[in-house]
Amino acid sequence: MIFSKLFRRQAEPDPQIEAGLKKARRGIFQDIVALFEGTEITEDLYEDLEALLIQADLGVETTVELLENLRERIRNEDIRQPADAREALRTEMIALLHNATKNRKIKVYQRGVPFVTLVVGVNGTGKTTTIAKLARHHQKQGRCVMVVAGDTFRAAAIDQLSVWGERLDVPVIAHQPGSDPGAVVFDGMQAAHNRNIDILLVDTAGRLHTKHNLMEELKKIRRVMQRHVEAAPQEVLLVIDATTGQNGLSQARHFSEAVEITDIAIAKLDGTAKGGIAFAIARELGTPISYIGTGEKFDDLAEFTPETYVDGLFFGDEDEQEA
Numbered sequence: 001m002i003f004s005k006l007f008r009r010q011a012e013p014d015p016q017i018e019a020g021l022k023k024a025r026r027g028i029f030q031d032i033v034a035l036f037e038g039t040e041i042t043e044d045l046y047e048d049l050e051a052l053l054i055q056a057d058l059g060v061e062t063t064v065e066l067l068e069n070l071r072e073r074i075r076n077e078d079i080r081q082p083a084d085a086r087e088a089l090r091t092e093m094i095a096l097l098h099n100a101t102k103n104r105k106i107k108v109y110q111r112g113v114p115f116v117t118l119v120v121g122v123n124g125t126g127k128t129t130t131i132a133k134l135a136r137h138h139q140k141q142g143r144c145v146m147v148v149a150g151d152t153f154r155a156a157a158i159d160q161l162s163v164w165g166e167r168l169d170v171p172v173i174a175h176q177p178g179s180d181p182g183a184v185v186f187d188g189m190q191a192a193h194n195r196n197i198d199i200l201l202v203d204t205a206g207r208l209h210t211k212h213n214l215m216e217e218l219k220k221i222r223r224v225m226q227r228h229v230e231a232a233p234q235e236v237l238l239v240i241d242a243t244t245g246q247n248g249l250s251q252a253r254h255f256s257e258a259v260e261i262t263d264i265a266i267a268k269l270d271g272t273a274k275g276g277i278a279f280a281i282a283r284e285l286g287t288p289i290s291y292i293g294t295g296e297k298f299d300d301l302a303e304f305t306p307e308t309y310v311d312g313l314f315f316g317d318e319d320e321q322e323a
Contacts, residue, residue: 014308020294021312024275028056029313036086041074045082049089056276057245062283066092090310097282097289097306104288105262107235109143112196114189116225116232120218120259121239122251123206126267128157130239130293131201132164133301134265137291139168140299143198148188149174150181150221151205161203168298171195181205182220189228202233215258236262238287242269242277249280256285265291270300275313278304 018025032052035045046067053063066089073079073088109115117134121127128151135145147170151157155177165172173188185202192200202225204218225232238261241248252264264287266278278289289304 014302014312016294016300016302017292017308017312018315020270020292020300020302021275021309023270024056025313025315028052028274028276032056033086033314036082036089038082041080041082041085045085046071053276056274057280058276059246059249059280059284062096062276062280065283066096066279069095090314093279093310094306096279097309100282100286101288101304101306103286104290109198111198114146114192114197114200114229114232115234116189116200116202116229117235117237118202118204118218118221118225118233119237119239120204120255120261121206122241122255123154125206125239125241125244125248125251126293127151127206127239128160128164128203129296130237130265130267130291130301131161131203132168133293133298134201134237134291135164135168135170135199136298137301138199139170144196145170145199145201146188146192146195146197147172148185148200148202150184150188151203152177152179152181152184153205157203164298181217182224185221185224186227189225189232193228218259236260237265237290238263239265239267240277240281242266242275242293243271245274245277246280249277249284252281252285256287261285261287263288263290265289265293265301266304267293269293270295278309 035048050063050067054060069092070089074085079085079088119127119131131147135147138145147161147165149158149161149172152175158174158177162172162174173191175184188200238252238255240252264281266289269292281289292302292304294300294302
């Protein structure tokens with residue numbers, strides 16, 4: 001199927017995002033495109049579209065809202081052709097994502113003043129891997145990066161960050177497993193000041209089942225940070241595993257009740273993810289999605305924009321056919 005005949009891009013192509021969303025694009029979203037190949041807009045089309053959107057991990061509530069908005073647009077604009085209806089669908093999908101991204105704060109980076117990113121998330125979401133990718137992302141922007149291994153409850157997390165730090169030539173501040181996370185963060189903030197670090201990435205424990213203790217621990221970490229940088233952490237990044245679908249969203253909802261989240265990173269979109277989780281996150285959490293993981297390598301992290309993301313769900317395969 002050649003998608004360029006069916007849709008018009010709304011953003012410049014991003015090969016990295018399109019490659020990361022290949023499985024989603026060739027799966028359910030290919031079926032969604034096929035729904036609009038008929039000659040008229042029928043109630044069956046809406047019913048089939050609803051089933052596919054739910055299957056794509058948008059969730060029931062987000063799907064219902066999206067379809068209500070689509071029906072209203074079709075009525076108001078007197079849309080009669082399926083080809084125009086699918087354009088309306090994409091416009092509504094982009095608008096849904098924009099509802100969350102409009103809340104994104106402007107990030108101000110200053111040389112030698114640590115911009116602190118506190119990275120949170122349930123264990124197993126790809127949190128430590130995302131930290132390595134973020135380190136690489138900032139390195140490519142010419143920024144000096146340091147990592148703090150604040151998840152002292154998992155020796156594997158400390159070891160993993162230490163290995164990645166060596167590969168990326170990024171210093172990692174770490175203590176022994178079981179150490180006080182606040183003490184590690186204190187040493188990290190001091191080291192960042194002493195070495196004129198631009199970006200400080202802080203890992204944290206992801207023990208969701210002890211939410212109260214986790215919240216208290218993160219409050220303590222914040223206080224330690226603010227002794228050195230009053231505005232820290234300037235970013236609190238929640239990592240969500242896209243492959244867990246609505247279960248991942250449920251975990252994120254509970255986690256955000258314990259922590260004040262400023263940004264979201266969606267990890268593992270290149271795996272078995274269906275692509276729709278971003279829309280559910282945007283609607284139900286209202287927190288800006290800032291990054292998406294598009295592969296397993298250090299460079300496989302892309303900045304999120306609604307237009308590019310939606311295009312990535314519908315475009316890309318025609319370029320492979322032409323190659």
